[in-house]
Amino acid sequence: MNPDEDTEWNDILRKHGILPQQVKVTQNDIYDSAVAQAQEEESRRLERLDIDELAELEDEEDDRVLEQYRQQRVAEMQAQAAREKYGELVQISEPAYKSQVTECSKQTWVVVHLFRESIPECKLMNRHLAELAQQYRATKFVKIVSVECIHNYPDKNLPTLLIYGHGDMKGQLVRLDRYGGMRTRRRDIEQYLLDIGAIDKAMRRPLAGDGDSSDGDSDDGRATYVDLGKRVE
Template sequence: MNPDEDTEWNDILRKHGILPQQVKVTQNDIYDSAVAQAQEEESRRLEKLDLDELAELEDEEDEQVLELYRRQRLAEMQAQASKEKYGELVHISEPDYKKEVTEASKNAWIVVHLFRDSIPECKLMNRLLGELAQQYRATKFAKIISVECIHNYPDSNLPTLLVYGRGDMQSQLVRLDRFGGMRTTRRDIESYLRDVGAVDPTMRRALAGEDGDSDDGSDDGRATYVDLGRRVG
């Protein structure tokens, strides 16, 4: 009979104290033992080195730390660059809406401007969104003629912003009344998009000639939701 075997009889003997309790080794125990052994071996190796050899080893380890840091920073920069792939306000049409907006919003935030060139507030909005697109390159900014996006959409609702994320529309902004119409500023729209979550302030780029003041222009109001009728895509 092997006292180390996991048998029912051995369990009975352990229960009554005839056999000692079995010590089960876990994966964590194996890992801790290996780490301790490696540390002990490294300690013995260092004890055999003189001062010059220790100084040389320290220089090598510093270089390894710096190289590791360089690789981490490069990976972070590459990851950020892969997100910041937009940078301009693009004009889309009805056939492209599903691909350029609905499907694309599964991987990024999309801000869509429903506009008409004949409406001054729409021209203002296009200018503001063009500037924001340069600042927040991880967010896609697009514009589409209103009646191409929503058939028979009234001009009285323009400009309208549709904000998409996670594959669906998350927010709507109808008209610029809450910001004072033609007095609306870039920071007004930026603040609204921050509140929605469509732009990340930590990834904001400064425009050429900007003083760097990042006033949020916070506003307690929220966009008014309306029945937008049939939406493309």
Template sequence: MSGQEDTEWNDVLRAKGILPPKEITVTEDELNALVDQSVVDYHEKKLANASLDELDELEDDEDDRVLEMYRRKRVLEMQEAASRRRFGEVIQISKPDFVREVTEASKDVWVVVHLFKDGIPACRLINAILATLAPKHAETKFLKIVGDQCIPGYPDRNMPTLVVYGHGEMKFQLVGIQSFPGGQGCRVQDLEQLLKLRGVIEGRAGAGATGGKEDDDEEDAHAPRYNVRRAEKDEDSDSDWD
């Protein structure tokens, strides 16, 4: 019987319990690797969900190098979350602020601007809706500006107007309350759904503002066809928005 046949026969006998199990030899390197993996698994389970304060409390008990790794990881996660939530409220601006706060800012994030006028009920409605959406979608910049201060002579009939910027340029507008989803009965969820479908809110902030034209075309193809158009102006000039 050859050596290979003898080995196979012995394996059969061991499988039937006739021969004792073959002795397993583990090298020192293999043993060290198993130990290292056990340590990693232990730390992963114990530290993966620990807060920064909990990591500090464990400092005396855990390996400093491992603790520092998890501390850096947690700090980066917190910084990333904070960077996505830069705003959180509706800020009122004036015309001199427009280029900086809207046009320039929209190169990095989506910017939603409400042109309003005090005393118009529909403007109060949209201001209230935006005040609810802003903290919920703090990665998107929400602003408001008095309409005829932004554009001299801007007619009351056009307000409220919602202007949405991305890529450093205007993407679409809702002009007059009749253009908003639900019209006079517009609700928070109605406007939220529109902005979500256009990619302006819900974790996609900045994606449309930094992506390519193909992204815009795809979004437009799936966007609801509300009454989105240019605002009526006494002077037919795009420069009013620059």
């Protein structure tokens, strides 16, 4: 009988103190042991070096740290560039809605503007969204003619924003009554999107001559929310 074997009989003997408890080595134990051994070997190596060799090693270590930092910054810049791949307000059509909005929102936030060219508030919203798209390039901004997205959608509800994230609608803003209609400023829409989480303040890029030409004060009314019915899937 091998007392080290992991058998039912040996477990009974260990339970009654006849055999000593089995010591199980985990992956963490192996890792910690390897780290400790490596540190011990490094300490012994350093003890054998003279003053000049230690000074040379210090210069090498400084270069190594700088190179690690450079590689880390390059990786961070590449990751940011991969996220900031949009930057425009793009018009889409009904057949592309599922791929451009619903599916795309599983990877990134998508802001959808339901509009009609004949409505002044829609033109204002398009202008604000086009500028926000340049500032927040990690978020996708699209626009679609309202009746293409939702058939017979009433003009009285325009402009309408649909905010998608994680594959589902996270918010909707109907009309600009909350902000005073044509007095709505870009920063009003920006704050609305920030509150929902559709844009990240840390990713904000400045615009050339950044400023908001619409200086009207927003009123204290609340945004109008409605049931949009069946959405395009």
